[in-house]
Amino acid sequence: xxxxxxxxxxxxxxxxxxxxxxxxxxxxxxxxxxxxxxxxxxxxxxxxxxxxxxxxxxxxxxxxxxxxxxxxxxxxxxxxxxxxxxxxxxxxxxxxxxxxxxxxxxxxxxxxxxxxxxxxxxxxxxxxxxxxxxxxxxxxxxxxxxxxxxxxxxxxxxxxxxxxxxxxxxxxxxxxxxxxxxxxxxxxxxxxxxxxxxxxxxxxxxxxxxxxx
DNA sequence: ATCCCGAGGG
DNA sequence: CCCTCTGGAT
Numbered sequence: 632x633x634x635x636x637x638x639x640x641x642x643x644x645x646x647x648x649x650x651x652x653x654x655x656x657x658x659x660x661x662x663x664x665x666x667x668x669x670x671x672x673x674x675x676x677x678x679x680x681x682x683x684x685x686x687x688x689x690x691x692x693x694x695x696x697x698x699x700x701x702x703x704x705x706x707x708x709x710x711x712x713x714x715x716x717x718x719x720x721x722x723x724x725x726x727x728x729x730x731x732x733x734x735x736x737x738x739x740x741x742x743x744x745x746x747x748x749x750x751x752x753x754x755x756x757x758x759x760x761x762x763x764x765x766x767x768x769x770x771x772x773x774x775x776x777x778x779x780x781x782x783x784x785x786x787x788x789x790x791x792x793x794x795x796x797x798x799x800x801x802x803x804x805x806x807x808x809x810x811x812x813x814x815x816x817x818x819x820x821x822x823x824x825x826x827x828x829x830x831x832x833x834x835x836x837x838x839x840x841x842x843x844x
Numbered sequence: 845a846t847c848c849c850g851a852g853g854g
Numbered sequence: 855c856c857c858t859c860t861g862g863a864t
Contacts, residue, residue: 656860657860658860670860671861671862673859673860673861674848674859674860674861674862675848675849675850675858675859675860675861675862676849676850676851676859676860676861677851677852677858677859677860678859678860679851679852679859680850680851680852680859681860711849711850712850712851713849713850713851714848714849714850714851714859715847715848715849715850715861715862716848716849716850717848717849718847718848718849718862718863719848719849722862749862749863750861750862750863751862752861752862752863753861754860754861754862755860755861755862758860771860772860773859773860773861774858774859774860774861775859775860776860791861811860812860814860815860818860819859819860823858824857824858824859825853825854825857825858
């Protein structure tokens with residue numbers, strides 16, 4: 632006989648908050664601009680790897696204006712270890728230009744404005760809005776959120792946009808920003824892509840994978 | 845659907 | 855060797 636459905640998004644948040652009392656990004660940043668650049672660089676790359684290159688990057692080109700005037704090849708060499716270095720170099724330089732010219736040198740606190748920047752789509756915009764300005768505009772969906780949300784039965788979709796909608800409809804808006812950070816931590820440490828450590832998962836009892844077997 | 849791309853783990 | 859890493863643009 633099938634067990635009754637215990638699973639509730641509320642219970643997920645409760646357990647995640649207990650396990651991760653201070654959810655935050657592992658990226659190192661000192662300003663909205665640094666968070667934006669670090670997040671663009673973190674595409675398909677570990678935060679550890681990004682944190683190795685950003686100190687040198689920010690020390691050589693501290694703000695949008697200076698980066699907008701940088702030699703693309705010099706930037707490429709600095710960020711090379713993060714991968715996709717040609718695309719990322721172009722994106723952060725152009726983002727610096729646009730922010731310097733159109734947004735008076737300040738990173739916009741607006742979803743549409745952020746997504747007008749090269750290399751910035753929903754995920755990066757959500758990270759910057761919440762991290763830099765405390766705005767819960769949506770749920771940033773990356774590889775970790777996608778995997779953990781699917782395993783938990785919070786969505787059945789593969790499409791990041793639909794996954795975000797599914798999460799936004801089930802969780803309180805006040806939890807959206809932290810939800811991303813907590814699911815990333817869960818996905819990185821426990822609900823890993825390869826060998827998930829289900830035995831030590833704080834959501835073990837409410838994970839559909841182990842209910843109704 | 846495909847491309848961009850290096851680093852680390854297994 | 856293969857898989858994965860807080861994706862985005864074409």
